[in-house]
Amino acid sequence: MNNVSLPINRIYKDRLYKMIFNDKSELLKLYNAINGTHYDDPAMLTITTLDNAIYMTMENDLSFIIDMRLALYEQQSTVNPNLPLRFLMYITDIYSAYTKDMNIYGSKKVQIPLPSFVIFYNGVKSQPDRTEFLLSELFHPTTDQPALELKAVMLNINKGHNQELMNACHTLRDYSEYVARIRTYSAEMPLTDAVEKAITECIHENILRDFLLKNRAEAKAMSIYEYDEEKTLRMFREEGYEDGERNGKIQATIEMCLEFNLSSDAIVQKLMTKFQFSENQAQEYLDNYIAQNS
The missing domain is CATH 1.10.10 (Arc Repressor Mutant, subunit A)
Known part of the structure; x- marks a missing residue:
């Protein structure tokens, strides 16, 4: 790759959403908001997020176990009906690791955590508050009685959507507001300036304040990278290049x-x-x- 300049933000391929909710306290608040639960001890969370450094090819955003319930979360800026298949791949590896010391060949039932699959959508295309995707919708030939099923729920977290959820999880609401401001300002000024303006305003208005004060440089770099990536993917689709x-x-x-x-x-x-x-x-x-x- 001689003479080719790599984009300066290529090292920030993680998601800002993932960085925010990697904090167990914030992740627990998000889980409670989605499920209507009231857990208050972050230590109850056991993180099971796949790391491709270990699993070679598999990597997901966030997954964790709490009280024998396994939650897998993904953030997407595009609508992807193939996510149930990806979730199936993720959970297979997670269950494999979870049961590695169990006798799955014996006559006694093993106990595995009850799974749930959630997609947080914050793309620009209009979507309802809630959409369900089924693994069986990908089967060919189709059947009314699939032997294998997986349901993933997509929640629209753009500003103005899922108000009850946003009111229950202020960090998710703040993240939605922050993303909305970047999109608005980037239509009026260069992206770097738009991100800087959004960060400055959000800190001043107590929106993700503590997180942005602590991680300002990383948040700015991630936001620029994510917006550029989103714009490029949108260009592929809108102009028919997919x-x-x-x-x-x-x-x-x-x-x-x-x-x-x-x-x-x-x-x-x-x-x-x-x-x-x-x-x-x-x-x-x-x-x-x-x-x-x-």
């Missing part, structure tokens, strides 16, 4: 250019010529490829 064959040709072109050690400017020019991209479009494709493969 067709597999076309995306494959674009990726192959970038890979070929990198093999020949072309500069980033030369790769951008190649994409502009071959695919009739504007300079900004070509640069976004290149940046997104590098971010995903670095």
